[in-house]
Amino acid sequence: MHRHGAALLLAAVLAASVSGGGVGAAESPGGLGVAGAWHGTSSGSERGPCGALTFDVRVDGGRIGGFAHSRTDDGRPIEWRLFGLIDSAGQVTLETSHVVASPERHLEHVAWTGRVEGGHIRLSRAAQGACTEAQTIELSRD
Numbered sequence: 001m002h003r004h005g006a007a008l009l010l011a012a013v014l015a016a017s018v019s020g021g022g023v024g025a026a027e028s029p030g031g032l033g034v035a036g037a038w039h040g041t042s043s044g045s046e047r048g049p050c051g052a053l054t055f056d057v058r059v060d061g062g063r064i065g066g067f068a069h070s071r072t073d074d075g076r077p078i079e080w081r082l083f084g085l086i087d088s089a090g091q092v093t094l095e096t097s098h099v100v101a102s103p104e105r106h107l108e109h110v111a112w113t114g115r116v117e118g119g120h121i122r123l124s125r126a127a128q129g130a131c132t133e134a135q136t137i138e139l140s141r142d
Contacts, residue, residue, distance in 0.1 A: 029062035029088040032116050042137035047071040049130035053080060053096065055139060059121075062086050068096055080110075090116035094123060112137070 037058050044052035047070075057066030068080040084094030094112040114123035121139040 029086055032086065032088075032090055034059045034086060034116055034121065035061070037142040038121055038139040039142060040137050040139040042135045044070075044131075044133070044135050047075060048073045050133045050135065051078075053135075053137070055082065055137060057082055057139065059086060062088075064092070064094055084112075086116060086121075092116065092121060092123060 037056070039054075039056050042053045042055070044050045046052065051070040051072075053068040053070045055066065055068045057064050062085055064082065064084040064086060066082045068082055070078045070080065072078060078098050080096040080098045082094060082096050084092060086092050092112075092114045094114075096110045096112065097107050100108050108129070110125055110128060112123040112125045114121065116122075119141075122136070123139070124134060124136045127134050
């Protein structure tokens with residue numbers, strides 16, 4: 001299977017499980033108390049390749065799923081799909097992806113890592129592709 005096809009399949013499986021169609025308890029991993037809805041806006045510019053992303057995610061049974069929104073250089077909205085995991089030690093891995101509106105219509109993937117700390121989920125990502133700046137986000141409960 002093509003790498004992007006495998007990523008899409010994984011995203012679909014995780015999204016189904018976060019929305020209630022998967023296997024596993026709704027409790028947080030390791031009793032971390034993180035199940036539920038979270039939101040936040042990353043560091044970054046208003047638009048462009050290092051544009052800030054506004055995250056709306058749900059944690060269920062150690063799985064993370066949801067969406068983020070940002071804007072292109074010319075102000076058009078971009079919707080990102082989010083999926084990831086939180087382990088029992090509070091380590092978080094999250095991937096954001098969206099279809100790039102270009103002639104070849106490829107997927108853009110951005111990996112975020114971090115941890116659950118002090119009632120927040122803190123994530124960061126390294127500079128990648130056209131974005132030459134690292135970004136951070138602190139997610140809070142709704």
